[in-house]
Amino acid sequence: MAERLPELVLTARLASTDVTIISNGSGSLEDYGILVDLGVSVFEIPFHHSVASVHDRLTRTPGSAGKARISLEYLVGRNACVIAVIVLTRQNADDVETTMRSLAGMGVRRVMLNRFNLGGEGFDHMGELTLLPDELGQAYQTANDFAIELGLRVTANVSTPWCIIDPLDYPSLHITSCADRIELMPITVTGLGDVRICNYSPVILGNIYQQNLDTILNQVSVKDFFETIPHICTDCVRYLRCLGGCKAVSQQSGIPLCDHDPVKSAFPTYLSAE
Numbered sequence: 001m002a003e004r005l006p007e008l009v010l011t012a013r014l015a016s017t018d019v020t021i022i023s024n025g026s027g028s029l030e031d032y033g034i035l036v037d038l039g040v041s042v043f044e045i046p047f048h049h050s051v052a053s054v055h056d057r058l059t060r061t062p063g064s065a066g067k068a069r070i071s072l073e074y075l076v077g078r079n080a081c082v083i084a085v086i087v088l089t090r091q092n093a094d095d096v097e098t099t100m101r102s103l104a105g106m107g108v109r110r111v112m113l114n115r116f117n118l119g120g121e122g123f124d125h126m127g128e129l130t131l132l133p134d135e136l137g138q139a140y141q142t143a144n145d146f147a148i149e150l151g152l153r154v155t156a157n158v159s160t161p162w163c164i165i166d167p168l169d170y171p172s173l174h175i176t177s178c179a180d181r182i183e184l185m186p187i188t189v190t191g192l193g194d195v196r197i198c199n200y201s202p203v204i205l206g207n208i209y210q211q212n213l214d215t216i217l218n219q220v221s222v223k224d225f226f227e228t229i230p231h232i233c234t235d236c237v238r239y240l241r242c243l244g245g246c247k248a249v250s251q252q253s254g255i256p257l258c259d260h261d262p263v264k265s266a267f268p269t270y271l272s273a274e
């Protein structure tokens, strides 16, 4: 655990602010216990497959599946609010029902079912990881079919263009779009003070040790982020709810915001402004 993390959590909790810890699940149970005692609101722990070797292959960390399972079971036992995170890839999407059943059997009640989003080294492994729209739709359909039976609240938090995945087709899932204003973004500040619009965007907007946060967040590039409509979406009646997918992945890809979410470039036949 990072040296000052408990102190930061305590400071936030004393200000009545909720705290979510996103962990790879390999922390010590003692550390998780401290965070539970401090009143952490939510823990997000990855659990990509019920077969340990598949999870370990995806995390590229031998032993990570076993640790994640132990951490999940410990946190459930402590009555903490736990969200198991499944990143859907071509390696695990076929088995999403089995993975959900494993989680339900462990007492987990909330699952975040995110599509693999392009970025970083992921660009080198697109073929092995990125699901075709039909495959992604099938995985969400399976999750939709079993979520209620298994007593799982399933959310999908990586925004996906609605012409690829329409949330209305999956009524038992909670599929979110990106935010349309800065106040609702998961603004990210690193330990060195660099500010980004969200944890997925690679663009550093400024540094809190050099500028006022209001100045950083009110600059023109932030305004552009929200006001730029991708060309393909300009006539689409779904834009106000879809917002064109994930603009941060456009930044990851080095393309302008007026271009569309690169996930659609791979699947041009699915592009459909209505």
Ligand code: SF4
Residues within 6 Å of the ligand: 161, 162, 163, 164, 232, 233, 236, 237, 238, 239, 240, 242, 243, 244, 245, 272, 273, 274
């Ligand atoms: S065309 Fe754009 S706004 Fe319309 S559904 Fe596709 S991504 Fe969303």
